Amino acid sequence: MIAISGVTKTFQRRGGGTHLAIDSIDLQVAEGEFVSILGPSGCGKSTLLYIVGGFVPPSRGSITVSGRPVTGPGPDRGPVFQEFALFPWKTVLGNVAYGLREAGMRKREAERQAEALIARVGLKGYESFYPKELSGGMKQRVAIARTLAYNPAILLMDEPFGALDAHTRVRLQNELLELWERDRKTVLFVTHAVDEAVFLSDRVVVMSRQPGRIKAIVDIDLPRPRHRDELLLQSRYQHLVIELERMIEDPPEEIRP
Numbered sequence: 665m666i667a668i669s670g671v672t673k674t675f676q677r678r679g680g681g682t683h684l685a686i687d688s689i690d691l692q693v694a695e696g697e698f699v700s701i702l703g704p705s706g707c708g709k710s711t712l713l714y715i716v717g718g719f720v721p722p723s724r725g726s727i728t729v730s731g732r733p734v735t736g737p738g739p740d741r742g743p744v745f746q747e748f749a750l751f752p753w754k755t756v757l758g759n760v761a762y763g764l765r766e767a768g769m770r771k772r773e774a775e776r777q778a779e780a781l782i783a784r785v786g787l788k789g790y791e792s793f794y795p796k797e798l799s800g801g802m803k804q805r806v807a808i809a810r811t812l813a814y815n816p817a818i819l820l821m822d823e824p825f826g827a828l829d830a831h832t833r834v835r836l837q838n839e840l841l842e843l844w845e846r847d848r849k850t851v852l853f854v855t856h857a858v859d860e861a862v863f864l865s866d867r868v869v870v871m872s873r874q875p876g877r878i879k880a881i882v883d884i885d886l887p888r889p890r891h892r893d894e895l896l897l898q899s900r901y902q903h904l905v906i907e908l909e910r911m912i913e914d915p916p917e918e919i920r921p
């Protein structure tokens with residue numbers, strides 16, 4: 665469904681010079697697949713996601729989604745990025761219904777659909793709250809509901825749970841898996857947390873740092889549906905976590921002996 669071929673991104677440095685952020689990325693993601701991109705800070709994970717989203721053009725290479733070249737953002741790719749904050753002046757209901765109204769849906773129908781989505785992300789009863797009245801985890805759920813409202817075939821998620829406390833993070837991971845198991849949307853999920861990548865994904869793409877290149881692609885051959893408590897005890901899960909941790913902990917290439 666997503667085909668990334670030879671994608672390279674070079675940024676202009678302020679004050680002159682260039683910075684090679686990602687180099688020659690080739691990756692194919694099948695319909696309904698959950699793929700995580702894992703790597704150290706600054707390796708270009710977000711850049712790759714923004715390029716797939718059509719928000720940033722690649723310097724070289726190409727992306728196609730369902731065979732069509734990506735030339736800009738589109739309703740087939742739903743971003744859940746931290747930078748896309750909620751509208752502070754709109755309620756939870758208003759935030760989730762916004763895209764549906766923009767797409768021309770009548771107010772009552774947009775609100776009915778938004779209410780159903782709010783319930784799906786576990787926020788029933790919070791429809792009339794404003795973002796400032798919500799916790800970080802609740803805001804993130806609203807952001808997910810807002811994106812789901814477009815019904816995109818692909819979800820692009822950039823460390824959606826990165827800023828949350830450990831407990832909320834685990835809860836939202838479970839909720840995301842439940843949603844995914846029901847809808848089987850294609851998900852490209854950026855994270856630097858190994859356990860999160862293993863728990864959620866079908867495959868984990870490990871990136872090296874500076875410039876970001878694909879170092880390895882690891883199949884997460886753990887059965888689904890996955891239950892965290894059971895998974896943590898499985899030796900296969902532990903093995904995968906250790907294997908991936910070793911891969912991302914490698915020293916940067918330039919200081920390798």
Ligand SMILES: Nc1ncnc2c1ncn2[C@@H]1O[C@H](COP(=O)(O)OP(=O)(O)OP(=O)(O)O)[C@@H](O)[C@H]1O
Pocket residue numbers: 675676677683685703704705706707708709710711712856
């Ligand atoms: N608009 C830009 N202009 C110049 N350099 C940029 C720009 N965006 C990103 N970079 C650089 O590209 C590299 C990759 O950045 P990116 O945000 O994609 O990394 P990341 O792996 O997502 O990092 P993190 O995990 O810390 O969010 C970094 O060195 C960053 O400084």
